[in-house]
Amino acid sequence: MAEREKSTIVLFSGELDKAIAAFIIANGAAAYDHDVTIFFTFWGLNTLRKEELVPVKKGFLEKMFGGMMPRGANKLGLSKMNFAGMGPKMIKHVMKKHNALTLPQLIELAQEQGVKLVACTMTMDLLGLQKEELIDDIEYAGVAAYLGDAAEAKVNLFI
Amino acid sequence: MAEREKSTIVLFSGELDKAIAAFIIANGAAAYDHDVTIFFTFWGLNTLRKEELVPVKKGFLEKMFGGMMPRGANKLGLSKMNFAGMGPKMIKHVMKKHNALTLPQLIELAQEQGVKLVACTMTMDLLGLQKEELIDDIEYAGVAAYLGDAAEAKVNLFI
Amino acid sequence: MAEREKSTIVLFSGELDKAIAAFIIANGAAAYDHDVTIFFTFWGLNTLRKEELVPVKKGFLEKMFGGMMPRGANKLGLSKMNFAGMGPKMIKHVMKKHNALTLPQLIELAQEQGVKLVACTMTMDLLGLQKEELIDDIEYAGVAAYLGDAAEAKVNLFI
Numbered sequence: 007m008a009e010r011e012k013s014t015i016v017l018f019s020g021e022l023d024k025a026i027a028a029f030i031i032a033n034g035a036a037a038y039d040h041d042v043t044i045f046f047t048f049w050g051l052n053t054l055r056k057e058e059l060v061p062v063k064k065g066f067l068e069k070m071f072g073g074m075m076p077r078g079a080n081k082l083g084l085s086k087m088n089f090a091g092m093g094p095k096m097i098k099h100v101m102k103k104h105n106a107l108t109l110p111q112l113i114e115l116a117q118e119q120g121v122k123l124v125a126c127t128m129t130m131d132l133l134g135l136q137k138e139e140l141i142d143d144i145e146y147a148g149v150a151a152y153l154g155d156a157a158e159a160k161v162n163l164f165i
Numbered sequence: 166m167a168e169r170e171k172s173t174i175v176l177f178s179g180e181l182d183k184a185i186a187a188f189i190i191a192n193g194a195a196a197y198d199h200d201v202t203i204f205f206t207f208w209g210l211n212t213l214r215k216e217e218l219v220p221v222k223k224g225f226l227e228k229m230f231g232g233m234m235p236r237g238a239n240k241l242g243l244s245k246m247n248f249a250g251m252g253p254k255m256i257k258h259v260m261k262k263h264n265a266l267t268l269p270q271l272i273e274l275a276q277e278q279g280v281k282l283v284a285c286t287m288t289m290d291l292l293g294l295q296k297e298e299l300i301d302d303i304e305y306a307g308v309a310a311y312l313g314d315a316a317e318a319k320v321n322l323f324i
Numbered sequence: 325m326a327e328r329e330k331s332t333i334v335l336f337s338g339e340l341d342k343a344i345a346a347f348i349i350a351n352g353a354a355a356y357d358h359d360v361t362i363f364f365t366f367w368g369l370n371t372l373r374k375e376e377l378v379p380v381k382k383g384f385l386e387k388m389f390g391g392m393m394p395r396g397a398n399k400l401g402l403s404k405m406n407f408a409g410m411g412p413k414m415i416k417h418v419m420k421k422h423n424a425l426t427l428p429q430l431i432e433l434a435q436e437q438g439v440k441l442v443a444c445t446m447t448m449d450l451l452g453l454q455k456e457e458l459i460d461d462i463e464y465a466g467v468a469a470y471l472g473d474a475a476e477a478k479v480n481l482f483i
Contacts (some may be wrong), residue, residue, distance in 0.1 A: 079263075096229070112186075149352040149358075159479075162481065182367075186365060197475075319477075320480050321480065
């Protein structure tokens with residue numbers, strides 16, 4: 007049996023446009039039967055946050071980080087032309103008009119297609135994010151696990 | 166006959182410095198006889214816009230996007246130290262002083278060397294960019310075509 | 325004898341968070357016995373600058389660039405939530421609290437592990453940076469050398 011191709015994406019950035027690009031590539035690769043891993047680190051982790059405020063015990067700095075960072079895929083800004091939030095609204099509007107999937111839909115599709123979503127535990131520690139605050143059905147690992155996947159993959163992107 | 170090495174670059178960013186980096190890497194790889202593809206998506210597409218205003222029929226939002234985004238390789242800003250346009254002027258000045266190729270020259274060289282420049286049709290749809298507005302001798306394709314190239318390439322970068 | 329895996333990273337960005345991510349991945353790969361190269365280009369070069377002001381002869385523009393760009397790993401800003409320098413302080417604070425290595429320590433570890441740190445000579449020329457201004461025990465090369473390494477590597481990232 008032929009081995010399945012592997013692809014990995016590190017999603018470091020916490021912007022809507024970059025997250026959309028990451029998931030479109032990931033979903034495309036999964037549709038071609040690649041084993042795909044997205045490794046969420048630093049600001050990319052915000053993509054995985056639940057929208058609702060989850061009550062967890064935190065220190066002062068962790069609370070500050072948690073409060074300042076966008077809570078989930080629907081709250082991300084743009085890397086360009088953000089215009090204090092108008093840019094994301096415009097993008098979402100044109101995406102809807104063109105029947106393009108929204109980021110939450112892209113994430114759902116990725117999970118249905120078996121794309122492995124991995125939250126970087128080291129960043130979670132640093133930013134004080136806890137498992138309860140992130141969406142369900144994701145995995146937790148460190149850079150070693152990412153490197154293991156990447157060394158076997160043909161396409162490795164850092165976004 | 167040995168198969169040619171393949172390299173792909175996704176140019177997502179619409180900044181002068183990143184576009185220059187992408188084309189320097191692409192031209193270098195082409196000089197080593199790699200088959201090189203640059204896939205222009207999101208803000209990266211602005212690199213391929215013609216400088217002159219091309220009269221095409223557009224909706225309101227598409228016109229707004231078209232008006233707000235830089236028109237072509239000569240109009241891009243910097244990712245750092247843009248200083249409302251002074252930064253790009255300074256970079257262009259030092260590049261000229263050092264006889265480095267300008268971005269438009271780097272693009273021309275890439276086309277002469279057979280680097281495949283591919284505009285992402287999905288982004289064109291979203292941002293309302295039409296073929297008439299982009300430079301000549303480029304290709305049009307979606308993420309599937311990019312993934313096909315990337316799966317055969319050894320060097321795949323996301324810029 | 326099995327050949328060692330190779331990994332390369334282009335560090336284009338000059339931000340603390342991205343530099344930390346690059347060095348964590350590089351150090352991880354080196355710990356797995358990969359041959360790792362980080363190629364510092366454009367703003368990424370600032371990571372390699374010495375903290376002290378090194379007196380070298382420069383033209384006017386080169387002096388301006390040199391003065392405006394951060395001098396070394398301790399002076400980099402964040403790509404997000406920089407807040408005029410408060411963000412980096414907060415990140416450094418939580419990293420210390422979690423006993424995470426600082427960027428200067430990550431760089432030292434990389435050098436101890438034999439990660440090859442390469443300064444892009446073309447960018448040095450453009451920005452007027454001279455060897456005396458960069459930290460010791462690094463190499464100097466152009467894009468051709470990078471491409472040579474990347475073509476043999478399995479993991480190639482652009483950060």
